[in-house]
Amino acid sequence: MAVDSDAEARLDDGERGKWTMTDEDARQYVRGAVDATVSLVESTFGPAGMEKLIVTEDKQNRRERVRVGDAGRIFDAIERMDGFAHPVAALFVDGADGMQSGLHDGTSTAVLLAGAFLDEGFELVDQGLAPSSVVVGYGIARARAGAVLDDLARSVEPDDQETLADVAATTMTTNLESAVRQDLSRRVASTVTQLSAGRDDGWINTDHAKILSQPGAESEVVDGLVLSRPTDAGPNGWGIDESIDDATIAILDREIDFEETASVLDGGEGVTLSSPEAADTYRAQLSDRIESTAETLVARGVDVLVCLEKLDESIVRPFEEAGIAVVDKATYPKEDVYRLAEATDGTVVSNLSELTDERLGRAERVGQRTVGEEVWTAFEGCPGPVLTVVASASTAEEARRREEALEDAIETTAIALMDGQLLPGAGAPAAAVATEIREHATEVTGREQLAVEAFADALDSIPATLARNAGHDPVAAVAALRTAHAADGRSAAGIDPQTGDPVDAWDAGVVEPRRVFSQAIETAAAIVEQLLTIDTVLYPNVTLPGYTPRSERN
Structure with missing residues (x-):
């Protein structure tokens, strides 16, 4: 006005300088x-x-x-x-x-x-x-x-899937076709019920539900986490070439820097190479250190290494040649590495030296595919309480709208179940x-x-x-x-x-x-x-x- x-x-x-009404x-x-x-x-x-x-x-x-x-x-x-x-x-x-x-x-x-x-x-x-x-x-x-x-x-109970689906459908007032709304609402009801299972305090952590939609995707609920990265993200890791069963997973939130622990140091802090011979010795020792680390991880049963940061190609190539699938630059969104730890019952570490057997995660299957403009790495059959709800879409705009609708529906349906009142x-x-x-x-x-x-x-x-x-x-x-x-x-x-x-x-x-x-x-x-x-x-x-x-x- x-x-x-x-x-x-x-x-x-x-009075004008004070502007008073x-x-x-x-x-x-x-x-x-x-x-x-x-x-x-x-x-x-x-x-x-x-x-x-x-x-x-x-x-x-x-x-x-x-x-x-x-x-x-x-x-x-x-x-x-x-x-x-x-x-x-x-x-x-x-x-x-x-x-x-x-x-x-x-x-x-x-x-x-x-x-x-x-x-x-x-x-x-x-x-x-x-x-x-x-x-x-x-x-x-x-x-x-x-x-x-x-x-x-x-009142509403967890086994009343029909009513919980009605809550989800009521929330999703976005312009969705009736059949699509009903399908997605049933998936929301199932997801929220699974998230509530096994908890004595009645709390439902909706952060354990990831929402994904891309043109070409099929609607489903994945028992675990699907890591999503843009196809042009530019990681050095090849990812998952073939599906891996009974996978053991290591998760890092920092890049791996072998230079910090290299022993060829001519002048105290940092790496100072005073001669060509010292440079050759340094490179050989660094390469041996990377290969030795990869072999150690393989011996401990690590199948997949997931890193929040982009790893150097000189590190990725020896790891992959040793038989470890590398999924690096998992920054989309960066919270997903911590969600992956929840899903696989593992722990995110910042340094490979912190990676004990108890901190390794596990999944029944790990596979990868390209969907629309993203690469999806699916960790399925996970022991932790994390699910991924996938919605089909024909366009990028439709995918965005369905993700928003599902996000709201999961939050609202969880509130209905936690409160038990409608x-x-x-x-x-x-x-x-x-x-x-x-x-x-x-x-x-x-x-x-x-x-x-x-x-x-x-x-x-x-x-x-x-x-x-x-x-x-x-x-x-x-x-x-x-x-x-x-x-x-x-x-x-x-x-x-x-x-x-x-x-x-x-x-x-x-x-x-x-x-x-x-x-x-x-x-x-x-x-x-x-x-x-x-x-x-x-x-x-x-x-x-x-x-x-x-x-x-x-």
């Missing part, structure tokens, strides 16, 4: 920034939401265009480029970022709720209600919301909480009652946006949904994206972890407490620009 010119006109020359002007400044930020993600919400094409930078600071369809990734793409320079927008986005980093779902819900809570709250403040009263009333409503969600929630989706929780709060709002005395009712009205923004993005009349859809919930105190009715009519979300298989919606409400409320109570905007000695994003319709 642009700075109000009338507000600037009210500042005399002595107070009261109504400050609220309008905050409200405009919030509305503009919400507008960035509103049209992406729900299974019928649209996507954004964003020009940003990748992690190597190279310009790229990405298609994204949820608030978390939209904000991330913007922050990788110029970011949110506007102070209010930055506060708003920072408050919502925790949803994406912690839960991988619910960020859009939190943003929409925060925007609606602030709109309703500002309306009450404009009518004379103190911001602190709005915050208190919202707190009362949140407490009631928790009780409603307790009654609405259902809620119906499709806007049903918001409608159920709104109905309950309206029914009991009159029990709240004082001005806070108005804020409690406003909280319920704001919740309607969730089903209304779902209906609007699906092409239906949001007013009619919300009215029909209110009627359905009024008729049944524990209704799971949500919005059917096909018809806009109420549908039982449990029966439709649209379910989500209880924690996602609960956390969305808490995140939105925290944002409101930060922004609703701002009555002065002060930025000393700077003339701030306005915040006027371009309309999507222009």
Whole structure:
């Protein structure tokens, strides 16, 4: 939103250097920034939401265009480029970022709720209600919301694969064909269940699940880790020429430097060669040392050497000639060498001298193949709790989108299984909480009652946006949904994206972890407490620009 010119006109020359807004002007400044930020993600919400094409930078600071369809990734793409320079927008986005980093779902819900809570709250403040009263009333409503969600929630067990697959499918709102979504959701459910097996604490480490997708790949779940490297990565190792059974694996995170331990030293530190004879002796001793080390590893049963760094060809060639397959420059991503150690029950070492028998990893099979623009080295039949979920794709862009969808689905499904609680989706929780709060709002005395009712009205923004993005009349859809919930105190009715009519979300298989919606409400409320109570905007000695994003319709 642009700075109000009338507000600037009210500042005399002595005050202009401090750039201060107070009261109504400050609220309008905050409200405009919030509305503009919400507008960035509103049209992406729900299974019928649209996507954004964003020009940003990748992690190597190279310009790229990405298609994204949820608030978390939209904000991330913007922050990788110029970011949110506007102070209010930055506060708003920072408050919502925790949803994406912690839960991988619910960020859009939190943003929409925060925007609606602030709109309703500002309306009450404009009518004379103190911001602190709005915050208190919202707190009362949140407490009631928790009780409603307790009654609405259902439990889920690890053997309920169908329900866990529904959770995964609900999360993957990316534009996927129905058959593809169902196939991938079943693989996600199976993966999360396997990751949970054998743990007494109930914790599921989703870092033990790697996601891969490349054009030409076939969808599967590999019992172990698939190391992926670009075909142009430039390692010196030949990799795995032929499949290796019952493989013993050594894993290093540093390059091997035999010069550090070479004994031909003419002048103390480092290698100083004072004559041609000394150089010949040094090279011969260094070559003997490399060959001796390779023979020692072979004698200990090492079949595969995996190194995070690129190894020198003078080291790789003798190792391979001795019968050790070398996979070097395994930096894509570099965390995979540590994940490989988890999978093979081995230990990552920095020096070959640290490589005891107990630190060697094992796999039933190790093989290698080229898939799309990557070389995949598969370590299968591993003893550790690591799995690789592979998704088929026809293009590189489709592969990226499926990897993102699977990443979110695994995180969300794991949360559902760890918590053991589910809620119906499709806007049903918001409608159920709104109905309950309206029914009991009159029990709240004082001005806070108005804020409690406003909280319920704001919740309607969730089903209304779902209906609007699906092409239906949001007013009619919300009215029909209110009627359905009024008729049944524990209704799971949500919005059917096909018809806009109420549908039982449990029966439709649209379910989500209880924690996602609960956390969305808490995140939105925290944002409101930060922004609703701002009555002065002060930025000393700077003339701030306005915040006027371009309309999507222009």
